[in-house]
Amino acid sequence: MDPTRVAGLRRRGVKMSTVTLDKITKIYPNGFQAITELSLTLEEGEFLVLVGPSGCGKSTALRMIAGLEDISSGDLYVGDRWLNDVQPKDRDIAMVFQSYALYPQMTVAENIGFPLKLRKISRKERQEQVWQAAEILELTEQLDKKPAQLSGGQRQRVAMGRAIVRRPALFLMDEPLSNLDAKLRVQMRADIAGIQRELGVTTFYVTHDQVEAMTMGDRVAVIKDGILQQAAAPEALYDNPDNVFVAAFIGSPSMNLYEATLSEVGGHYQLQLGDQSLAVPEQILASRPALRDYLDQPVVVGIRPEDLEDAAVASDHPNDQRLDAEVAVREALGAETLVHFSIAAPSVDSGDPDALDELGDEDVSRCTARFSAATRTRVGDRIRVNVSTEKLHFFDRRTHLAIRT
Amino acid sequence: MRRSSTLSRIGLHATMLVLVVWSILPFIWTFQTSIKFTRDVAAKKPVLWGYETTANAYRAFWLDEDDINMWSVLVYILVVAVICLILGQIGRRVRHSWPWFTAAVGVIFVALWRFPKVWEVNDEYDFLVNSIVVTVLTMLISLSIGLLAGYGLARYTGISGAVILIVALGFRALPRTAFVLPYFFGAKEIDDWLASSGVGSWDFPLIDFPGIDTLQILDTRLAIVLALVAVNQPFTIWMFRSFFIEVPKEIEEAAMMDGATRLQAFRRVIIPMMWPAIIATGLFTMLLAYNEYLFVRVLAPTEWTLPVAIVSLTGGESSRTITEAAAASVSITLPIVVVIILFQKHLVKGLGAGAVKG
Numbered sequence: 001m002d003p004t005r006v007a008g009l010r011r012r013g014v015k016m017s018t019v020t021l022d023k024i025t026k027i028y029p030n031g032f033q034a035i036t037e038l039s040l041t042l043e044e045g046e047f048l049v050l051v052g053p054s055g056c057g058k059s060t061a062l063r064m065i066a067g068l069e070d071i072s073s074g075d076l077y078v079g080d081r082w083l084n085d086v087q088p089k090d091r092d093i094a095m096v097f098q099s100y101a102l103y104p105q106m107t108v109a110e111n112i113g114f115p116l117k118l119r120k121i122s123r124k125e126r127q128e129q130v131w132q133a134a135e136i137l138e139l140t141e142q143l144d145k146k147p148a149q150l151s152g153g154q155r156q157r158v159a160m161g162r163a164i165v166r167r168p169a170l171f172l173m174d175e176p177l178s179n180l181d182a183k184l185r186v187q188m189r190a191d192i193a194g195i196q197r198e199l200g201v202t203t204f205y206v207t208h209d210q211v212e213a214m215t216m217g218d219r220v221a222v223i224k225d226g227i228l229q230q231a232a233a234p235e236a237l238y239d240n241p242d243n244v245f246v247a248a249f250i251g252s253p254s255m256n257l258y259e260a261t262l263s264e265v266g267g268h269y270q271l272q273l274g275d276q277s278l279a280v281p282e283q284i285l286a287s288r289p290a291l292r293d294y295l296d297q298p299v300v301v302g303i304r305p306e307d308l309e310d311a312a313v314a315s316d317h318p319n320d321q322r323l324d325a326e327v328a329v330r331e332a333l334g335a336e337t338l339v340h341f342s343i344a345a346p347s348v349d350s351g352d353p354d355a356l357d358e359l360g361d362e363d364v365s366r367c368t369a370r371f372s373a374a375t376r377t378r379v380g381d382r383i384r385v386n387v388s389t390e391k392l393h394f395f396d397r398r399t400h401l402a403i404r405t
Numbered sequence: 406m407r408r409s410s411t412l413s414r415i416g417l418h419a420t421m422l423v424l425v426v427w428s429i430l431p432f433i434w435t436f437q438t439s440i441k442f443t444r445d446v447a448a449k450k451p452v453l454w455g456y457e458t459t460a461n462a463y464r465a466f467w468l469d470e471d472d473i474n475m476w477s478v479l480v481y482i483l484v485v486a487v488i489c490l491i492l493g494q495i496g497r498r499v500r501h502s503w504p505w506f507t508a509a510v511g512v513i514f515v516a517l518w519r520f521p522k523v524w525e526v527n528d529e530y531d532f533l534v535n536s537i538v539v540t541v542l543t544m545l546i547s548l549s550i551g552l553l554a555g556y557g558l559a560r561y562t563g564i565s566g567a568v569i570l571i572v573a574l575g576f577r578a579l580p581r582t583a584f585v586l587p588y589f590f591g592a593k594e595i596d597d598w599l600a601s602s603g604v605g606s607w608d609f610p611l612i613d614f615p616g617i618d619t620l621q622i623l624d625t626r627l628a629i630v631l632a633l634v635a636v637n638q639p640f641t642i643w644m645f646r647s648f649f650i651e652v653p654k655e656i657e658e659a660a661m662m663d664g665a666t667r668l669q670a671f672r673r674v675i676i677p678m679m680w681p682a683i684i685a686t687g688l689f690t691m692l693l694a695y696n697e698y699l700f701v702r703v704l705a706p707t708e709w710t711l712p713v714a715i716v717s718l719t720g721g722e723s724s725r726t727i728t729e730a731a732a733a734s735v736s737i738t739l740p741i742v743v744v745i746i747l748f749q750k751h752l753v754k755g756l757g758a759g760a761v762k763g
Binding site for chain 2: 066067068087088089093094095097098099101102103104105114115118119162166172
């Protein structure tokens with residue numbers, strides 16, 4: 001966050017805290033290791049999204065920061081305070097739960113004011129602060145209602161209100177939008193991100209939805225099986241994934257991943273993708289010298305759906321950077337058209353447990369392309385597909401790590 | 406279609422009518438008997454209507470004087486009842502209800518305490534007091550233990566928790582008669598030890614109640630309360646556990662994140678959500694303690710509660726005691742009927758699942 005803004009927020013009484021997770025590990029009594037040496041640092045006022053498939057330990061990480069789970073090893077700091085053994089109530093951390101966890105017997109005002117009441121803040125001051133929070137969240141009309149009388153979105157905002165009214169050092173949010181319907185989710189996504197930027201409170205947000213992660217976070221940390229895969233700004237994560245899992249997990253539709261072989265034929269490089277070959281321009285290898293070590297060996301190649309285009313639409317593409325395909329499914333989305341076809345190359349398992357299994361023959365893989373709406377392809381058409389070879393991603397076949405240098 | 410649905414509705418209503426008559430008729434019969442003169446009760450051909458009414462039976466059961474206008478007693482009771490109802494209704498509507506409910510309890514207490522000073526009462530009045538003391542104490546102890554144990558067992562999912570629950574259920578399934586003699590002998594052993602060791606006749610400043618010279622367990626209200634709490638505990642624990650399980654764990658965690666200790670979270674967030682459960686479980690416990698016969702009869706040979714007092718009246722053959730027993734039965738039943746009518750909404754809610762879903 002920009003230093004002048006930090007200073008401004010500090011003047012307004014916002015506690016701008018850094019949060020440091022240093023090799024935090026969680027091992028359950030039954031021996032299951034949920035989190036392995038998670039190290040992350042949140043800057044003052046940063047919005048960090050921890051994203052991963054279901055069961056990857058992201059909620060456990062959040063609950064350890066909250067103090068609802070013990071930290072097996074490693075250190076947790078908020079600012080300069082070491083929090084490992086501090087009770088949840090003394091951590092100065094507010095949390096928004098997936099189920100909202102509103103107190104059903106209390107009105108909205110009482111729900112929001114409850115943290116203040118526990119801090120023995122006078123009734124008058126409490127009412128004032130509850131009113132301020134309610135104004136930010138547009139809940140002033142609802143203050144006297146009970147949670148049962150509210151809609152899902154309103155309940156969600158009450159849960160937010162209970163968190164922001166305290167002006168804590170850190171917000172924790174555990175999939176706060178997953179119980180809302182799709183339209184409301186899009187709106188609340190923007191609302192929460194806006195409120196967070198306005199308040200300037202450091203926020204740790206957990207979700208399984210990569211769209212939420214990309215749109216809301218200043219920085220996104222991808223976690224799988226309790227191990228941090230990559231933490232970077234959304235664009236960096238999208239353009240330069242560190243490994244196959246991140247590449248496949250971030251982005252929708254997912255990146256297409258195949259085993260392919262790069263070889264040099266008569267001074268020109270070409271990528272053998274099943275029974276088809278793509279010409280690879282010299283500069284790709286120039287920018288990734290390490291790729292030369294992989295010549296004539298299978299590598300994992302990744303193609304983003306938007307890096308594929310119908311040759312009939314963009315006809316000035318080099319002819320040797322095209323693939324043949326037969327359209328299997330066509331989804332017209334209006335602004336763009338998704339086209340699915342198969343490629344005769346082995347697919348690669350990214351390790352995402354939520355992803356659909358590849359069907360049928362293991363040497364034939366699906367491919368999803370994002371064509372411009374101008375495409376006229378129909379199901380069953382044999383088409384040529386342009387590949388933007390300069391945007392190909394290469395990974396080691398064994399380690400699944402990106403080949404970038 | 407239409408015809409069969411009409412028919413089935415008639416059938417349904419007829420069945421309900423039969424069931425209602427079936428359950429209400431004994432009460433009507435008892436009430437009639439309680440306000441009849443002996444000659445009408447003893448008549449060979451039952452006198453169903455047009456008889457002369459009297460409150461003699463009530464007077465004979467409760468009071469030790471013959472020439473008291475029973476209307477004054479009725480007015481006394483009604484005034485107390487109306488004051489309590491008003492206080493209770495205010496208490497339900499205001500923000501801080503505790504003072505009002507406490508006041509209602511206080512009014513009942515004062516009324517019970519003043520009654521023997523206004524009218525000469527029989528032993529049966531002591532039995533009424535015994536009944537109330539036993540019922541209230543059993544409720545308070547059972548609910549306190551049940552709330553804490555039910556909460557613990559709902560949150561703790563280890564194997565020992567399951568063992569405790571199953572053992573509790575097993576004891577609940579055993580008949581009352583299996584416990585009563587062990588309790589009796591146990592209490593007797595303790596009393597013998599108290600007497601032989603001399604501890605029973607020590608001067609304890611706090612237990613130095615007037616009229617109690619020696620400390621003992623048998624034949625005291627304490628014995629009845631202890632026994633009732635023991636047999637009722639499985640029920641309250643299971644009941645509360647099932648309610649606590651429906652309270653999402655996140656609500657407690659949210660309270661803890663909001664700055665509450667575990668105890669504060671329990672007291673200020675969970676307990677207020679549990680009121681329907683507390684009222685329902687409390688009512689069931691109340692019925693159990695108030696209606697108990699066997700334990701009282703065996704563990705307290707002279708410190709009776711009202712059910713035992715009634716039975717002592719039906720043992721005789723004379724018709725005078727029949728009207729008295731009927732009067733006793735009616736006056737014992739009425740307070741319970743009033744309480745059940747006031748709280749029946751909660752009773753039904755307590756039995757239905759999902760009462761506390763957030």
